[in-house]
Amino acid sequence: MRVNFTVNGRPQQADDVWEGESLLYVLRERLGLPGSKNACEQGECGSCTVRLDGVPVCACLVAAGQAEGREVVTVEGLAAGGQGELAPVQQAFIDAGAVQCGFCTPGLLVVADDLLAHTPQPSDADIREALSGNLCRCTGYEKILDAVRLAAARAGAGQEG
Amino acid sequence: MDFLRPTGWEEALALKAEHPTAVPIAGGTDVMVEINFDHRRPQQLLDLTRIGELRTWETGEESVRLGAAVPYARIIGQLRTELPGLALAARTVGSPQIRNRGTVGGNLGAASPAGDAHPALLAAGAVVEAGSVRGTRMIPVDSFYTGVKRNALAPDELIRAVHIQRADGPQQFSKVGTRNAMVIAVCAFGLALHPRTRTVRTGIGSAAPTPVRAVAAEEFLAAALEEGRCWDTGRPVPPSAARQFAELASGACSPIDDVRGSAAYRRRAVGVMARRTLDWAWHEYRTDGDGVQQCA
Ligand SMILES: Cc1cc2nc3c(=O)[nH]c(=O)nc-3n(C[C@H](O)[C@H](O)[C@H](O)COP(=O)(O)OP(=O)(O)OC[C@H]3O[C@@H](n4cnc5c(N)ncnc54)[C@H](O)[C@@H]3O)c2cc1C
Ligand code: FES
Ligand code: FES
Numbered sequence: 411m412r413v414n415f416t417v418n419g420r421p422q423q424a425d426d427v428w429e430g431e432s433l434l435y436v437l438r439e440r441l442g443l444p445g446s447k448n449a450c451e452q453g454e455c456g457s458c459t460v461r462l463d464g465v466p467v468c469a470c471l472v473a474a475g476q477a478e479g480r481e482v483v484t485v486e487g488l489a490a491g492g493q494g495e496l497a498p499v500q501q502a503f504i505d506a507g508a509v510q511c512g513f514c515t516p517g518l519l520v521v522a523d524d525l526l527a528h529t530p531q532p533s534d535a536d537i538r539e540a541l542s543g544n545l546c547r548c549t550g551y552e553k554i555l556d557a558v559r560l561a562a563a564r565a566g567a568g569q570e571g
Numbered sequence: 572m573d574f575l576r577p578t579g580w581e582e583a584l585a586l587k588a589e590h591p592t593a594v595p596i597a598g599g600t601d602v603m604v605e606i607n608f609d610h611r612r613p614q615q616l617l618d619l620t621r622i623g624e625l626r627t628w629e630t631g632e633e634s635v636r637l638g639a640a641v642p643y644a645r646i647i648g649q650l651r652t653e654l655p656g657l658a659l660a661a662r663t664v665g666s667p668q669i670r671n672r673g674t675v676g677g678n679l680g681a682a683s684p685a686g687d688a689h690p691a692l693l694a695a696g697a698v699v700e701a702g703s704v705r706g707t708r709m710i711p712v713d714s715f716y717t718g719v720k721r722n723a724l725a726p727d728e729l730i731r732a733v734h735i736q737r738a739d740g741p742q743q744f745s746k747v748g749t750r751n752a753m754v755i756a757v758c759a760f761g762l763a764l765h766p767r768t769r770t771v772r773t774g775i776g777s778a779a780p781t782p783v784r785a786v787a788a789e790e791f792l793a794a795a796l797e798e799g800r801c802w803d804t805g806r807p808v809p810p811s812a813a814r815q816f817a818e819l820a821s822g823a824c825s826p827i828d829d830v831r832g833s834a835a836y837r838r839r840a841v842g843v844m845a846r847r848t849l850d851w852a853w854h855e856y857r858t859d860g861d862g863v864q865q866c867a
Pocket of ligand 3 (some may be wrong): 509515549
């Protein structure tokens with residue numbers, strides 16, 4: 411089947427999609443957007459997290475056909491400018507040392523970005539809650555929490571200044 | 572495989588009648604796992620996410636008619652006053668991503684004994700509205716679960732909504748698992764006080780082949796509260812009555828040993844949760860609803 415939807419603001423068309431295929435597979439294998447990672451295919455790890463009509467979901471659990479006509483934002487769409495410019499959460503992850511092997515990073519970036527969009531000054535409890543669907547096997551999470559705090563602090567400082 | 576994409580309820584029913592083996596898919600958080608792992612290869616997927624009405628709810632005097640495909644996140648955010656028990660249960664489902672997609676209709680469709688909505692629905696009192704081209708059936712949730720991962724739906728039926736009694740008193744939910752997020756219940760317990768009818772209702776998850784109520788425990792406690800004039804006076808539940816209630820709740824279980832826990836552990840944990848949720852709920856009743864809702 412054919413699936414038409416918007417990815418990172420651009421209309422996309424995927425052809426020869428198998429009806430049982432996941433949105434994750436379509437993004438990675440048919441549209442050449444390998445940012446969203448495939449680690450478990452059962453909703454447990456969050457590394458495939460994308461925004462579907464503005465809401466963070468596991469792309470591995472969305473049937474491709476369910477994305478028809480919808481808007482998807484992947485980690486590739488976080489940096490608004492493109493051209494090497496990083497989104498604030500991305501820069502904060504680098505600066506805080508929150509990336510080791512990097513496999514979990516795209517999913518964490520999408521949920522962290524979503525958290526800060528809704529809750530610009532999150533409490534630690536807010537951060538832990540927002541990140542609770544994402545597993546990291548490397549960092550022990552502390553630096554990831556630091557990164558989200560850093561991004562929030564920078565955004566706050568930016569607004570005051 | 573075919574991907575069927577009805578945009579209205581009548582169309583969905585017609586498709587289900589035409590393809591009785593079609594597998595409905597709402598949030599996909601159960602169905603897609605099965606497909607990804609090749610445990611299920613249906614001939615047709617019947618996508619319900621384009622039927623707008625399934626994602627809405629109506630609040631009536633007595634009950635909330637909750638569309639089958641309202642995600643847990645909406646219940647937590649917008650229905651915690653009317654459906655506090657279900658909102659507490661929803662809070663413990665999976666992770667934010669899962670709660671953004673997963674639905675009560677899907678929980679009922681899967682009918683896993685470990686589904687977290689079930690204890691809350693049993694305790695609150697709920698009726699499942701099932702539809703087919705043949706008409707509408709209202710199935711009390713108590714008789715909806717017919718076996719391990721089996722429910723009362725006929726092959727041509729779909730769940731349209733769940734009618735859940737609005738809370739007329741405090742409700743609680745408790746779940747045992749190995750950690751806070753992303754946990755399938757070892758066992759779970761829901762409790763609702765119904766001051767209007769002076770009754771108590773319960774729901775037990777993951778401690779029997781299906782979700783069940785602890786009817787003997789409910790009846791015992793209602794009688795004990797009546798006898799002690801507790802509803803009128805707001806007196807504490809007599810400790811001996813709370814103990815007996817917990818024991819009867821434990822006795823309502825017929826659990827198995829599995830990787831998540833032993834039968835003996837489950838029986839014991841259900842008793843503990845029964846006593847705790849009663850404590851919390853009664854405290855809230857006595858403090859006139861000012862009590863802080865908690866869940867553990
Ligand atoms: C990582 C992860 C964690 C999870 N954690 C929990 C948890 O903590 N607690 C819990 O209870 N569950 C949990 N689940 C299971 C799942 O999220 C729930 O059962 C959820 O309620 C399913 O809803 P859904 O809309 O995604 O269902 P779907 O996957 O779309 O459907 C589930 C079943 O119901 C049927 N169905 C769906 N809608 C209808 C309808 N309207 N009429 C008839 N049949 C229908 C489908 O055909 C299918 O058989 C988890 C799942 C994952 C992947
Ligand atoms: S790959 Fe989707 S949650 Fe792990
Ligand atoms: S950095 Fe390796 S999994 Fe998180």
